[in-house]
Amino acid sequence: MAWIPPPDPGPKLCRELQDYIIDCIPQSDIQTLQSCSLVCSEWRPRSQYQLFNKTLSFGRKFSKENLTIRLKGFLDMVASSETILGAVKGLTISHTFLHEDLELLFPNLQSLRIEGTDDYSPVKFTDLLLTKLKCSGLRQLIMRGLSLTNQQSLVSLFRAVGALNPSTPSSLDYLAVHDCDFRWEDGSDTDLLTLYFLNLTLSLEPCHKFAPFLRQFEFRGLRALVVHKYYPDPPGLLCDFINRYREDLHYISFPGFQYTSIEEPQLLDDIKEIRFSEMHNLKELDLHLSHTSSSIVQHIISEVTWSPAVRLKRFSVRLDYNGTSRYAPTDFLLANLATAKADSLEQMDIYVAPKLHDKVLEMVLQKTFHLGGAVRFLRPPQ
Numbered sequence: 001m002a003w004i005p006p007p008d009p010g011p012k013l014c015r016e017l018q019d020y021i022i023d024c025i026p027q028s029d030i031q032t033l034q035s036c037s038l039v040c041s042e043w044r045p046r047s048q049y050q051l052f053n054k055t056l057s058f059g060r061k062f063s064k065e066n067l068t069i070r071l072k073g074f075l076d077m078v079a080s081s082e083t084i085l086g087a088v089k090g091l092t093i094s095h096t097f098l099h100e101d102l103e104l105l106f107p108n109l110q111s112l113r114i115e116g117t118d119d120y121s122p123v124k125f126t127d128l129l130l131t132k133l134k135c136s137g138l139r140q141l142i143m144r145g146l147s148l149t150n151q152q153s154l155v156s157l158f159r160a161v162g163a164l165n166p167s168t169p170s171s172l173d174y175l176a177v178h179d180c181d182f183r184w185e186d187g188s189d190t191d192l193l194t195l196y197f198l199n200l201t202l203s204l205e206p207c208h209k210f211a212p213f214l215r216q217f218e219f220r221g222l223r224a225l226v227v228h229k230y231y232p233d234p235p236g237l238l239c240d241f242i243n244r245y246r247e248d249l250h251y252i253s254f255p256g257f258q259y260t261s262i263e264e265p266q267l268l269d270d271i272k273e274i275r276f277s278e279m280h281n282l283k284e285l286d287l288h289l290s291h292t293s294s295s296i297v298q299h300i301i302s303e304v305t306w307s308p309a310v311r312l313k314r315f316s317v318r319l320d321y322n323g324t325s326r327y328a329p330t331d332f333l334l335a336n337l338a339t340a341k342a343d344s345l346e347q348m349d350i351y352v353a354p355k356l357h358d359k360v361l362e363m364v365l366q367k368t369f370h371l372g373g374a375v376r377f378l379r380p381p382q
Contacts, residue, residue, distance in 0.1 A: 033050050048084050055113075056088060089111060091113070093113070116180070117145070139172060141175050145178070148183065173198070173199055176204075184212055194217075194220055197221035199221060201225075204238075205228040224253075227254050250281055257291065271300070278307075282304075286316050291319075312341050314345075315341075348374065350376070
C-alpha cells in the first residue's frame with residue numbers, strides 16, 4: 001500500500017506572534033486564558049504566564065484551615081512548573097502560614113504582603129522565610145495587623161532584605177507598616193538602629209503600640225512618606241519622626257483631614273510642630289484626601305507657600321463645597337500657592353465633585369500658571 005503523506009497543516013504562526021496574540025488578552029479574562037492554555041503545548045507556557053503574572057492572595061478572607069489547604073494545594077500544583085513559579089510577582093499571605101514552614105518557591109517574587117489575624121496573635125518570622133527573602137529581589141514589603149513582641153525578629157527581617165549593610169543598601173523601595181503593634185519596651189533613650197535603602201517609600205498607619213517602631217529605627221535613603229492615619233498619641237511622636245527626615249523627603253502624603261473632625265484641634269497643635277519650611281527637597285505634596293476647609297490643610301498650604309526654600313513641583317488637594325463656612329479662604333490660598341511657586345510648580349490637581357466645579361477658581365489658577373493643562377480638576381476617588 002502506497003504511503004500517503006499527512007495533510008498539510010497550512011501556514012504556522014511563529015512563537016513570537018503566538019505570544020503577542022495571547023498577551024493581548026486582558027489578564028482579567030481568566031476563562032479565555034484558561035482555554036488558551038488547553039489549545040496546545042505551544043500555547044500553554046504563555047497562557048499560564050499571563051494567568052499567574054499578578055499578586056496571588058491567600059489572606060484573611062478565608063478561615064485559617066481553608067487558607068492552609070489552599071496554599072498547600074497551590075504550592076503542590078505549581079511545584080513542577082517553572083513557568084508558573086517564575087510568573088508570580090506578588091503574594092498576600094496570612095502570618096499563620098509562617099508557622100507552617102511552607103517554602104515560597106517563587107524566584108521572581110517582587111511584592112510580599114503579610115497580614116495578621118484579628119486577635120493580634122504574636123508573629124515570628126521563620127528562618128525559612130528569612131532565607132527565602134535573602135535570595136529574592138523583593139521590592140515591596142507590606143505588613144498589616146501584625147503583632148511583634150520581639151524587636152530582634154524585626155531586625156532579622158530587615159537583615160534578610162539587606163537593609164543593615166551600609167555599603168550595599170537594600171533595593172526594597174516600598175515598605176508599608178499598617179496597624180501593627182510593637183509590644184516590646186519603647187526604649188526611647190536607646191540608640192537608633194540604622195537601616196539603609198537606595199530609594200525608599202515608607203507607608204505608615206500608626207496605632208496604639210507604634211512608638212517603638214518610630215523611635216528605634218533610622219531610615220537612610222527615605223525619600224517618600226505616606227501617612228494613612230495621623231495618630232496623635234503620644235503627642236509629638238509622628239511630627240518628630242517627620243522632622244527627622246524633613247530635608248530628605250521628596251514626596252509626602254497625609255490622610256483625609258476634615259473640618260468636621262472632632263480631633264482637628266489636637267491634631268493641628270501637633271502638626272504645627274512639623275517644619276515644612278525646611279523641606280528643601282520636597283517636590284510633591286499630596287493632600288488629595290484632605291478638604292481645603294480643614295484648618296490643618298490651610299496651615300500646611302500656608303507653610304509651604306511662604307517658604308522660598310520649598311520648590312514644589314506637584315500639589316493635590318480636595319476642594320470643599322462652595323456653601324461651607326470655611327470655603328472663602330480656599331481660592332485665596334490656592335492662588336497664593338500657585339503664584340508663590342510659579343517658577344517650580346508644574347501640576348496642581350484639584351479634586352472636586354462635578355456639580356461643584358469652581359469655574360472661577362479654575363480660570364484664576366490657569367491664568368496664574370500661564371500653562372494649559374497645568375491645573376486639573378478631577379473627580380474625587382471612590
